[in-house]
Amino acid sequence: MRRELALIFRSRVAWLVAAFAALLVGHSFVLALDVYAATSRSALSSVLQTREMDPLLGLVRPTLGGVSFSLALLGPILASRTLAIEKERNTYGALCLAHGSSNRVILEKCVASGLACGLLFVPAVLLFLAIAAAGAHLDWVETFVAVGGELLHLVVITGASIAAAAWSRTLAQAVTFGLLLSVSAWAVDAAEGFAALSWLGGASSWSIEQRLQPFSRGVVSIGSLLWLLIAGMMFLGLALVGGAFATRGSKLAWAAGIALLSLLGLIASNRARAGFDWSEQRRASLPPAIVDGLRALQLPIGLELRLDRDDSRRRQLETDALAKLALARPDISIVWPLDESSQTLSGRDADYGLISVRAGSARRITRSTSRRELVTLIFDAAPRPLPSWEQPPYSGFPFVPTDGARRLLLTIAYLGLPLTMAALGFALTRRRTIR
Amino acid sequence: MTTASPALSTLRVEGLSVRSSSLALVRSVDLAAQQKEITVVIGPNGAGKTTLLEAIVGLRQASAGRVSVDGRTLDSFRQRAAQFAYLPDHSELPLELSVRALVQHAERLGGGVSDAAEIEEFLAVAQLLHKPVGVLSQGERKRLQIFCALLLRRPFVVLDEPFSAFDPLQLRGVLAAIRATADRGVGVIASIHQLSDAERIADKLLLLAAGRAVAFGSFAQLRETAGEADASLEQVFLTLLSRSSNAA
Numbered sequence: 001m002r003r004e005l006a007l008i009f010r011s012r013v014a015w016l017v018a019a020f021a022a023l024l025v026g027h028s029f030v031l032a033l034d035v036y037a038a039t040s041r042s043a044l045s046s047v048l049q050t051r052e053m054d055p056l057l058g059l060v061r062p063t064l065g066g067v068s069f070s071l072a073l074l075g076p077i078l079a080s081r082t083l084a085i086e087k088e089r090n091t092y093g094a095l096c097l098a099h100g101s102s103n104r105v106i107l108e109k110c111v112a113s114g115l116a117c118g119l120l121f122v123p124a125v126l127l128f129l130a131i132a133a134a135g136a137h138l139d140w141v142e143t144f145v146a147v148g149g150e151l152l153h154l155v156v157i158t159g160a161s162i163a164a165a166a167w168s169r170t171l172a173q174a175v176t177f178g179l180l181l182s183v184s185a186w187a188v189d190a191a192e193g194f195a196a197l198s199w200l201g202g203a204s205s206w207s208i209e210q211r212l213q214p215f216s217r218g219v220v221s222i223g224s225l226l227w228l229l230i231a232g233m234m235f236l237g238l239a240l241v242g243g244a245f246a247t248r249g250s251k252l253a254w255a256a257g258i259a260l261l262s263l264l265g266l267i268a269s270n271r272a273r274a275g276f277d278w279s280e281q282r283r284a285s286l287p288p289a290i291v292d293g294l295r296a297l298q299l300p301i302g303l304e305l306r307l308d309r310d311d312s313r314r315r316q317l318e319t320d321a322l323a324k325l326a327l328a329r330p331d332i333s334i335v336w337p338l339d340e341s342s343q344t345l346s347g348r349d350a351d352y353g354l355i356s357v358r359a360g361s362a363r364r365i366t367r368s369t370s371r372r373e374l375v376t377l378i379f380d381a382a383p384r385p386l387p388s389w390e391q392p393p394y395s396g397f398p399f400v401p402t403d404g405a406r407r408l409l410l411t412i413a414y415l416g417l418p419l420t421m422a423a424l425g426f427a428l429t430r431r432r433t434i435r
Numbered sequence: 436m437t438t439a440s441p442a443l444s445t446l447r448v449e450g451l452s453v454r455s456s457s458l459a460l461v462r463s464v465d466l467a468a469q470q471k472e473i474t475v476v477i478g479p480n481g482a483g484k485t486t487l488l489e490a491i492v493g494l495r496q497a498s499a500g501r502v503s504v505d506g507r508t509l510d511s512f513r514q515r516a517a518q519f520a521y522l523p524d525h526s527e528l529p530l531e532l533s534v535r536a537l538v539q540h541a542e543r544l545g546g547g548v549s550d551a552a553e554i555e556e557f558l559a560v561a562q563l564l565h566k567p568v569g570v571l572s573q574g575e576r577k578r579l580q581i582f583c584a585l586l587l588r589r590p591f592v593v594l595d596e597p598f599s600a601f602d603p604l605q606l607r608g609v610l611a612a613i614r615a616t617a618d619r620g621v622g623v624i625a626s627i628h629q630l631s632d633a634e635r636i637a638d639k640l641l642l643l644a645a646g647r648a649v650a651f652g653s654f655a656q657l658r659e660t661a662g663e664a665d666a667s668l669e670q671v672f673l674t675l676l677s678r679s680s681n682a683a
Contacts, residue, residue, distance in 0.1 A: 003532065003540045010531035089527040093494040098544045098587055100516040245512050247496045429531075 004112035007082055014116055015425020017078055019418045021070035022123040026413030028066030029127045032059050033401070033409060040398030053396040056142050056279065059131065061216045063124050067150050068212070070120045071157050072186060076178025078120075079113035079161030083243070084174035087165070096245070106166060106243045110236060114158045121150070123417040130412055134405040137397035139280040142218030149215020152228035156208060157182060159235025166242030185209070205270055213319065218279030219327065223272035230269055234262030273330035280394070284324065287391035290375055291328040297382050299360035301325075302333035303374070306354045309339065313353075313369045321371035333358075357381060443470040444505050444590050446491075446518070446622060451500030453483070453490045453646075460486045462646045463500065468639065470590055470622040473613065475633045477626070477672065478643035484626035485524060487643065488593050491624070492519040504590070520587035524595040524626075528576050534563045541583035551586060551619075557612035558582045573600045581609060585616050592616065594625040598632045610636050634668040642675055649679045 008014050036058040043049035083106065086092040096102040125147070132138050157178075164177035185208040211228055214221035237258040241251050277285045285291055294301070303322070307314040314336075325332055338352075357364045357374060359381035366373055372389065379386045401409065448466040452459065461483045468474040476484045489495035491502055493515030502509050509515045528537065538560065555561060558578045563571065571579065577600040584592055594613075601609055613636060617623050627633040633640065640657055642649040650660050654671075658664055661674040 003529075003536070006536060007529055007531050085529075089529065090523050091526050091529070093489070093492075094521045094523055094526065094584070096512070097492060097494070097516045097519060097521050098541070100513055102512065245494055245496070 001108055001111065004082060004108050005115070007085065008078075008112050008116040010428050011081070012425060012429050013081065014078055014119065015421055015429065017074045018119040018122070019421035019425065021067075021074055021120045022417040022421050023414070024070050025063060025066035025120070025123040026127070026417055028069075029059075029063040029124070029131075030410055030413050032062035033131070033406070037400050037406070040400050043396070043398050044400070049396075050398055051394055051396040053398040054283075054394070055136060055138055055397050055399070056146060056216075056218055059136065059399075060128065060138065060143050060146050063127060064146055064150050064216065067120055067124045068153060068209075071117060071150070071153055072182045073179070075117050075120065075154070075157040076161045076164070076182055077175050078116040079158045080165040080174035080178045081171060082112045082116065083109040083162055083165035083239075084168065084171040087169055087174075088171050092243075093245070096243075102243045102245060103240050106162065106236075106239050109165075110158060110162050110239070113162055114154060117154045117158055119421075121147070121154075123413075123421075126417060127409075127413060130409055131399075134401050134409060136399040136401075139218075142279045145218050145220055145278050146216050148220075149212045149224075152215070152225065152232070153208060153212055155232035156228055156235065159232040159239065163235040163238040163242060166239040206266075214275060214323065217284045217319075217323075219275050219277050219284045219323070221273075221275040223269050223274070226269035226272055227266055230262055230265040234258060234265075237262070273326040273332065275327050275330070277327055281392060283394045285327050286324045286371070286375065287387075287389050289387035290389065293379065293384065293387035294325070294328040294375075297329075297359065297378075297384065299382060300331070300333065300358075301329055301378055302335065302358040304335045304337060304356040304358070306338055306351055307336065308352075309336075317369050321369065321374055324371060325374070443620070444622070445469045446591055446624075447501075447503050447506075448491060449501045449503070451487065451490055451502065452498050453486050453495060454498040460646055461490060461497075464641075464643070464646075464648045466491075466641055466648070466651060468591070468622050468624050470620050471617055472638040473617050473623040473625065473636055474639045474641065475625050475627050475637035476641045476643055477628075477630060477633050477668075478649075479676065481645075482643040483646040484643055485595055486646075488521075488595050488624065488626055489523075492521045492593050494521070518590050520584045520589040520592045522580055522584040522592075522594045522597060524599075526580065528568045528571070528580065530567075530569045532568055534560075534566050534568060534571070534579060537568065537579065537583055538564065538586070541586040545586045545588040551582075551616075553615050554585055554612045555582065557608045557615060559608060574602065574605050577601065578605065578609065581612065585612070585621075589621070591622040591624060594623065596628060597625055598627060598629060606632065630668045630672055640668075642672065644676055644679050647679070649675050 036053070039058070040053055043053050083092070086095055092105070096105050099105050128138060128143060160181040161174070161178035164181065165174035168174045168177055188207040189209040208228070211224040214224050238255055241254040241258065244251065282288075286294070305314070305317065307317070322334060353367050355366050355369070355374070357366065357377040359378050362381035362383070364377040364381045366377055368374070376386055446468045448464060450463045450465065451461060452463050453461040464487055466474070476487060478484050486495060490497045493509070493512050502515070504518050509518060558581060560579060560582045563575055563579060568576070577597070581594065581597055584594065597613070598606060598609060610632070613623055613625070634654065637654065639651070639653055641651045642657070650657050652660070654668060657671050657675070658666055661671045663670055663674060666674070
């Protein structure tokens with residue numbers, strides 16, 4: 001491993017990328033901090049508004065957005081390099097012979113690549129510590145869950161990049177393939193708001209971003225966790241096959257087998273809706289009495305929602321009401337009939353927007369997307385009395401840094417971290433060509 | 436009282452062929468190499484020397500044939516890795532590492548601290564240890580690569596064009612190091628372009644042309660095959676090649 005780590009941490013490109021990523025993450029952090037501080041200032045005058053001040057959504061998530069962006073765009077450069085450079089230098093075969101196995105080399109390269117991409121997390125973690133030291137409230141458990149989600153993203157990016165390197169001959173090819181994989185995942189997300197990519201809408205269940213969403217709300221979603229791990233393992237399997245010294249036919253057969261098995265695993269994980277709400281005061285869940293009431297219903301619950309993929313109400317439902325319902329009742333059936341329909345928009349006018357709520361054999365119809373309305377209709381159809389909607393209020397944590405603290409945080413974000421990365425890189429790589 | 440020396444392993448390559456799509460790169464090559472021997476593969480450009488060596492060590496899939504050591508066929512990559520250390524042609528050293536780190540890495544993979552002081556001296560590696568790889572000359576890099584390959588302590592070392600970067604002075608040291616390695620019980624198989632170098636070091640020679648083995652044996656045997664008792668290797672090479680192309 002020492003050799004692999006040296007290849008990473010004594011390479012200039014790694015530190016250059018780390019410094020650039022630190023700047024990106026720092027910029028995301030500063031933007032988030034300024035918006036959060038401005039909103040906090042006005043919220044301090046109203047208790048109700050104060051409750052909306054959620055550091056996880058206002059500070060942690062946008063900062064991790066910078067990490068996610070860096071991972072998707074710069075991760076493949078760092079992650080594929082460890083293996084691709086060996087192929088480019090014509091040392092890969094001899095290295096595998098020296099180690100006794102190509103699998104061992106690929107696994108070591110994977111660990112080294114994961115650590116290399118871990119450099120992209122360092123600025124975010126340090127900024128979280130800095131802002132906590134400046135007096136902001138961060139709940140460490142939910143922050144850890146959010147960071148954990150991005151770490152799963154790292155597993156997928158690392159796996160995909162190593163697989164790309166294993167199946168290609170040069171660094172340029174590997175980085176290009178790695179970026180293509182990472183950008184395709186983006187394209188699926190972009191399909192929602194970009195007409196030219198709307199044909200990709202059906203692939204939304206393959207969106208990495210969608211898989212990461214629960215984590216960014218402090219929820220450990222078993223389905224997403226499995227999906228991301230299976231995707232990472234699939235890429236690792238493909239990397240092991242791609243890096244092996246076998247006939248092309250047998251490699252392709254193995255790769256197809258791994259892809260097929262993983263595909264089945266990914267589809268199965270799509271059905272796993274169970275999750276654990278580790279957000280502060282369990283605010284990602286419905287009120288406790290409602291959750292208990294929903295779990296006590298011995299009836300199958302289902303929702304049929306006639307909304308298009310590009311309807312903003314659908315997005316809101318998915319991230320709020322449906323996510324909370326699925327946490328309470330992972331077995332809930334959610335159907336979007338228009339996803340499978342070939343009807344034109346005009347043909348849908350009559351029943352567009354209808355939401356059919358089913359509990360057992362009874363149905364209720366509504367057009368409201370309010371979670372309270374949907375839950376009420378479930379209990380109405382059951383029929384059971386609606387439990388108390390009482391929920392301990394989330395107190396909210398406004399944060400307005402002093403001028404001095406803000407200046408210090410800005411200096412750390414824009415100068416301190418990028419320059420530290422650059423300086424570390426300089427210190428670790430400068431002896432390479434000095435006699 | 437005399438002690439029996441340990442039996443020397445024999446590498447046998449039988450009917451080895453390598454194809455790439457419809458092109459035959461190596462055609463049914465036979466070869467036998469023993470520990471303590473230096474077997475040199477010679478041939479014109481494009482003869483298939485590198486392909487043959489890659490197929491022997493397992494980096495390239497053979498379409499037919501068998502590679503065995505002492506009668507045991509080497510089927511898996513792991514089995515090949517246990518037998519061969521390999522130095523590819525045109526490989527670059529990692530600029531990120533120091534010379535000392537590279538040597539230590541090779542020592543670790545070879546199973547411990549090197550006892551190859553003699554070889555280290557021939558290759559003059561000690562004077563490079565404190566340097567970063569980035570400042571080494573072409574010849575120094577090649578010496579270091581050869582040393583690292585020899586440190587791996589495998590029964591056979593396969594070297595692809597190991598002498599391409601040396602001036603005559605350095606070459607003497609490198610040839611001595613390889614001879615010393617063979618004397619320590621390692622079988623050396625090397626492809627060499629410069630026939631004068633091959634003549635100086637080879638115990639056995641394999642002449643390859645268009646993927647076929649034209650001749651195999653000691654230099655004396657090759658002379659005999661060519662019917663030129665006092666000829667240089669270059670003359671033997673040209674005679675056998677022209678005979679082979681005429682036959683084709």
